[in-house]
Amino acid sequence: MTNNEFYRVRRLPPYLFAEINAMKAAARARGEDIIDFGMGNPDLPTPQHIVDKLKETVDNKTAHGYSVSRGIPGLRRAHAAYYKRRFGVDIDPETENIVTLGSKEGLANLAQAITAPGDVILSPNPSFPIHPYGFMIAGASVRHLPMGPGHNFMAELRHAVQHSVPMPSAVILCYPGNPTAEVVDLAFYEEVVAFCKEKGIWILSDLAYCEIYFDGNPPPSILQVPGAKEIAVEFTSLSKTYSMAGWRVGFGAGNKQLISALARVKSYLDYGAFTPIQVAATAALNGPQDCIEETRSIYRARRDTLISGLEAAGWKVPSPKATMFAWAPLPEAFMEMGSMAFAKLLMQHAKVAVSPGVGFGEYGEGYVRIGLVENEQRIRQAVRNIKRFMQDKDMHLAEWRKANK
CATH class of the missing domain: 3.40.640.10 (Type I PLP-dependent aspartate aminotransferase-like (Major domain))
Incomplete structure (x- = not known):
């Protein structure tokens, strides 16, 4: 017997982030430094x-x-x-x-x-x-x-x-x-x-x-x-x-x-x-609630660093008014490949992990979710990596098209 025979398990689709997570784990096992914006896991300490x-x-x-x-x-x-x-x-x-x-x-x-x-x-x-x-x-x-x-x-x-x-x-x-x-x-x-x-x-x-x-x-x-x-x-x-x-x-x-x-x-x-x-x-x-404003200030600074850095790199992303995420439309040049392929490409060549929008539902296609869960220094590094990735976009697109003929 397999779990696929169970009614409730059978109603659940495959976990669409599993492939991204496996790529991330394999890259880290090879000693690669992956800057991880994929999870919504707060990195700040509890007060x-x-x-x-x-x-x-x-x-x-x-x-x-x-x-x-x-x-x-x-x-x-x-x-x-x-x-x-x-x-x-x-x-x-x-x-x-x-x-x-x-x-x-x-x-x-x-x-x-x-x-x-x-x-x-x-x-x-x-x-x-x-x-x-x-x-x-x-x-x-x-x-x-x-x-x-x-x-x-x-x-x-x-x-x-x-x-x-x-x-x-x-x-x-x-x-x-x-x-x-x-x-x-x-x-x-x-x-x-x-x-x-x-x-x-x-x-x-x-x-x-x-x-x-x-x-x-x-x-x-x-x-x-x-x-x-x-x-x-x-x-x-x-x-x-x-x-x-x-x-x-x-x-x-x-x-x-x-x-x-x-x-x-x-x-x-x-x-x-x-x-x-x-x-x-x-x-x-x-207890004292000043810790909440301190947390907000940190996320706000991260947001501003990320959004301004991505724009300078050639990727215009709307600045979120709330949450610890940016909902980023794929760069126009990469729209044809969809969010899953783009997320894989970004990890492979920029060493940056994001969540493909299609993993949140069909209407999430064309977007990736970027978590503000790395410090500003790491965000700046990620932006530099993405800028180099964007500068080489023609090469990456050509390789992708060839592999997906």
Whole structure:
């Protein structure tokens, strides 16, 4: 027997980043220095006061037993307080929020909780993989909503609802967007909420990048819209805000029915994160917040170095207003080969790894995602390598065309 015989595994497509990752591993095994912009893995250290609280709590011998699946009360209160000061939104820590093992786990287990086989879910495309595939694993039929330059989300949403049978049960939003780095304002959320209320559609909002913004306009929460909690739940994470990706602490907040459904499923699957991690996460939310602006400043400087350097190299890339990514259209000369072939070529000749846009969905073709996860010195080196690569583009294109006749 093979895994391909299993229903849920059979519904998952091949992992499109596997070939890029294998190339990267082989190059490093040969001793090549690959500058890796491919992963969204923060390279900054977790703020020291959070680490200190973890160390302190680990020494407490009573903190090593089973924890609480919904999250310890102090952490849920801290998360509710964060929503109040950041968004002006009141969250009941007992019924309207829950601690998750990263926002990814929350989204996946909510999909299991609310999905029946054959349900139609609307997911952005390109998107972070858990958005569509969490629901596909749960048995849903996923209808993709094209996102990015040249697409009007509300028009796509109305069209999908009009032409879906049965009526979609939920729509997924992700702003600031991964991988597109798109941002929206509160008026956008107001329009989505009004439409979905009218149609009886749940809204699942992924707000993981809400604190990584650069141009003075803090991204809003959908829960700021009056009445949004009647149909919406929102997921946030400490991974990027406090550089705690490996700690796996996230949250769901909003609609009581959705939070209760997620809590019910989680109660059968896990006992929550290790208690000292939850205590340290509480210290992150309740403690000094100047570390967030320091993180923003570092990513902003990296963004500016990358975007200006690429333009000087002959590759014009829009400057992202938020997230730790740039969503880069392929240089015009390389558009014919597609994002996967371009990413391979860039690694082979410039020693720079990026994520091919097609790995995030069919509408990601023609783009690559560049993570701001290397320091400025490494970014400058990458830009120099890319500049040489661009200067030799005719040779690289000729070789590619010959190999792909």
